[in-house]
Amino acid sequence: MLITIIRRDLLLAYRRRSDVLTTLFxxxxxxxxxxxxxxxxxxxxxxxxxxxxxxAALLASMLSLNRLFAADYQDGTLEQMLLAPQPLxxxxxxxxxxxxxxxxxxxxxxxxxxxxxxxxxxxxxxILFFALxxxxxxxxxxxxxxxxxxxxxxxxxxxLSLLVLPLYIPALIFGAGAVESYIAGVSPEGHxxxxxxxxxxTGLTAPWVTAVALRIAME
Amino acid sequence: MSINWFKYSSPATFYPxxxxxxxxxxxxxxxxxxxxxxxxxxxAPTDATQGESYRIIFIHVPAAWMSMFIYLVMAxxxxxxxVMNTRLSSIMAQALAPTGxxxxxxxxxxxxxxxxxxxxxxxxxxxxxxxELILLFLYIGxxxxxxxxxxxxxxxxxxxxxxxxxAVNVPIIYFSVKWWNTLHQGASVSLTRAPSMAKTMxxxxxxxxxAAWMYSIxxxxxxxxxxxxxxxxxxxxxQEVLEQKP
Amino acid sequence: xxQEAVSSPxxxxxxxxxRPNTMLEAAHLTCQRGERTLxxxxxxxxxxxxxxxxxxxxxxxxxxxxxxxxxxxxxxxGEIHWQGAPARGEDFRRHLFxxxxxxxxxxxxxxxxxxxxxxxxxxEPLTDExxxxxxxxxxxxxxxxxxxxxxxxxxxxxxxxxxxLVSKAPLWILDEPLTALxxxxxxxxxxxxxxxxxxxxxxxxxxxxxLHVPGVTPRRIDLE
Numbered sequence: 262m263l264i265t266i267i268r269r270d271l272l273l274a275y276r277r278r279s280d281v282l283t284t285l286f287x288x289x290x291x292x293x294x295x296x297x298x299x300x301x302x303x304x305x306x307x308x309x310x311x312x313x314x315x316x317a318a319l320l321a322s323m324l325s326l327n328r329l330f331a332a333d334y335q336d337g338t339l340e341q342m343l344l345a346p347q348p349l350x351x352x353x354x355x356x357x358x359x360x361x362x363x364x365x366x367x368x369x370x371x372x373x374x375x376x377x378x379x380x381x382x383x384x385x386x387x388i389l390f391f392a393l394x395x396x397x398x399x400x401x402x403x404x405x406x407x408x409x410x411x412x413x414x415x416x417x418x419x420x421l422s423l424l425v426l427p428l429y430i431p432a433l434i435f436g437a438g439a440v441e442s443y444i445a446g447v448s449p450e451g452h453x454x455x456x457x458x459x460x461x462x463t464g465l466t467a468p469w470v471t472a473v474a475l476r477i478a479m480e
Numbered sequence: 481m482s483i484n485w486f487k488y489s490s491p492a493t494f495y496p497x498x499x500x501x502x503x504x505x506x507x508x509x510x511x512x513x514x515x516x517x518x519x520x521x522x523x524a525p526t527d528a529t530q531g532e533s534y535r536i537i538f539i540h541v542p543a544a545w546m547s548m549f550i551y552l553v554m555a556x557x558x559x560x561x562x563v564m565n566t567r568l569s570s571i572m573a574q575a576l577a578p579t580g581x582x583x584x585x586x587x588x589x590x591x592x593x594x595x596x597x598x599x600x601x602x603x604x605x606x607x608x609x610x611x612e613l614i615l616l617f618l619y620i621g622x623x624x625x626x627x628x629x630x631x632x633x634x635x636x637x638x639x640x641x642x643x644x645x646x647a648v649n650v651p652i653i654y655f656s657v658k659w660w661n662t663l664h665q666g667a668s669v670s671l672t673r674a675p676s677m678a679k680t681m682x683x684x685x686x687x688x689x690x691a692a693w694m695y696s697i698x699x700x701x702x703x704x705x706x707x708x709x710x711x712x713x714x715x716x717x718x719q720e721v722l723e724q725k726p
Numbered sequence: 727x728x729q730e731a732v733s734s735p736x737x738x739x740x741x742x743x744x745r746p747n748t749m750l751e752a753a754h755l756t757c758q759r760g761e762r763t764l765x766x767x768x769x770x771x772x773x774x775x776x777x778x779x780x781x782x783x784x785x786x787x788x789x790x791x792x793x794x795x796x797x798x799x800x801x802x803x804g805e806i807h808w809q810g811a812p813a814r815g816e817d818f819r820r821h822l823f824x825x826x827x828x829x830x831x832x833x834x835x836x837x838x839x840x841x842x843x844x845x846x847x848x849x850e851p852l853t854d855e856x857x858x859x860x861x862x863x864x865x866x867x868x869x870x871x872x873x874x875x876x877x878x879x880x881x882x883x884x885x886x887x888x889x890x891l892v893s894k895a896p897l898w899i900l901d902e903p904l905t906a907l908x909x910x911x912x913x914x915x916x917x918x919x920x921x922x923x924x925x926x927x928x929x930x931x932x933x934x935x936x937l938h939v940p941g942v943t944p945r946r947i948d949l950e
Binding site: 406410411414415416420423424426427428430431434435438441442455459470473474477478480 | 614617618620621624625628629631633634637638641642645646649652653655656657659660663
């Protein structure tokens with residue numbers, strides 16, 4: 262069942278490719294804004310790079326969240342999912358995995374390229390990639406809860422950001438911190454393991470909480 | 481003594497009962513505030529390093545304590561409302577939120593006023609203040625979500641999920657912020673790492689905290705009554721109450 | 727406010743000799759939407775082979791009642807039982823086929839893909855032959871592989887109704903299944919309903935149009 266849902270959502274995302282690409286372009290644009298705002302001095306840029314890339318990833322991830330449930334909600338397929346004889350949490354997990362493959366993984370892959378614009382050394386770029394690889398699923402998982410809670414509401418995207426961004430903060434701290442500590446000469450292991458722990462915790466709980474929130478939103 | 485709690489949770493019984501209790505809580509709050517302020521300003525000794533300006537902690541610390549405490553109580557009421565489907569529990573959660581947000585805001589402002597004369601900056605990104613700021617975001621998120629949902633039942637339940645998720649995340653957020661702070665600032669100056677507290681200082685803060693607690697209960701009960709009236713306005717008891725008012 | 731269920735007349739040719747096994751039981755249901763109470767104290771039972779038609783003007787709560795029966799929203803008061811147990815959880819949903827107002831057809835997918843996904847989700851996967859056959863019977867031959875966004879409203883509804891042809895679930899809850907269908911399709915659906923009921927299935931349906939299921943006299947609930 263999990264595979265069925267993942268395949269379905271990937272197929273849908275593939276047929277609406279433009280949606281996917283806009284998230285990626287947003288990520289690139291936001292990262293590029295910072296040097297324009299801060300000045301091109303490499304010393305500064307190297308310092309702020311991990312944080313900038315991570316915040317841009319947060320924002321890009323968040324913008325893509327409404328794609329998770331909105332379309333299915335509008336055409337009635339979400340209702341059918343609630344009525345399927347499958348655990349809703351499993352269906353939700355499938356959707357989140359597909360969402361991450363389409364909106365999160367590309368960010369992680371793109372990040373080292375952007376990191377080069379900020380003159381980060383290669384090892385730092387690798388750590389940036391790993392951190393985002395661990396972190397972007399966390400963003401999708403937590404974001405799913407927010408997307409379910411705000412399903413169909415007028416305030417929509419802005420309200421969702423308000424709810425979800427504070428909850429993103431631990432991932433941001435550990436994720437950006439991993440790269441920063443490497444640059445400072447400290448091992449990033451601590452940060453990355455905390456990030457990993459956060460991923461496991463979120464992975465085990467978020468799909469179920471999202472399922473509960475979906476049922477509440479659809480009452 | 482067995483109390484029939486469900487009787488008190490029925491809106492028609494709760495409304496007048498709360499009405500009678502509210503003035504008492506306001507009274508207690510007022511008395512405790514006067515006592516607390518007296519201790520704060522006249523009894524507690526002048527601090528060796530910070531002089532007189534430190535006295536703002538008698539507002540700052542109790543406010544910070546209350547902001548955290550209220551969030552947990554709010555999450556508890558919301559969770560109860562979700563699980564047991566009781567209307568009053570959800571109403572209490574929504575009634576507490578604005579007060580909790582206010583205390584968070586007060587804690588932040590007073591923290592700034594403490595920081596300026598002491599450390600020279602209006603804001604320090606230390607663990608406590610940053611966590612307090614994030615707590616404010618959590619409150620605002622809860623209030624925004626419940627305000628954005630028209631259907632009352634959905635608003636209550638969705639708010640409960642958010643409050644509970646927030647409550648679970650608060651220790652995680654606090655831990656991560658502390659981690660972030662110690663790694664970045666090294667030898668950090670902590671606004672709240674106060675040198676050994678004189679007993680009177682502690683007493684002053686404690687009394688102010690309890691005063692704040694009494695005040696919160698009074699305000700929350702008032703707000704709960706209004707919410708109840710609004711939600712149940714089509715029922716008999718509510719219309720009787722509305723007709724009585726001038 | 728709604729009255730209680732009005733049963734069909736005493737002698738109905740399609741009733742088995744014994745009172746059929748009561749499978750769906752609704753007791754004292756009260757439904758509210760926002761501030762409005764739509765109906766109170768609504769009760770009925772539905773057994774194998776029975777068709778229940780829910781009638782009433784727009785906004786009277788027909789769709790809300792159907793959603794209550796599906797378990798999508800909880801009633802303000804009252805209970806729903808399926809085969810004696812509360813109508814909740816995967817066990818109940820396995821026996822349920824619901825067709826709502828929205829056709830639940832993804833525009834980016836073809837009719838065939840849509841049908842496969844909904845049957846997979848329902849735990850009743852089809853072979854390609856079975857799926858294509860169902861779509862053909864619904865009059866969509868030659869259009870099975872087109873993205874659903876090029877289909878008309880009526881055609882999209884037929885894609886959704888194709889599930890009706892293949893569903894093995896005993897309890898069908900259908901919200902206005904015949905809208906936007908031509909006479910041929912209406913006949914097809916009505917005879918499919920008859921077939922389902924003959925095989926001990928049950929149907930709860932709302933419809934604005936007159937329902938003529940061959941060999942079956944529907945029971946009615948009127949919501950006002």
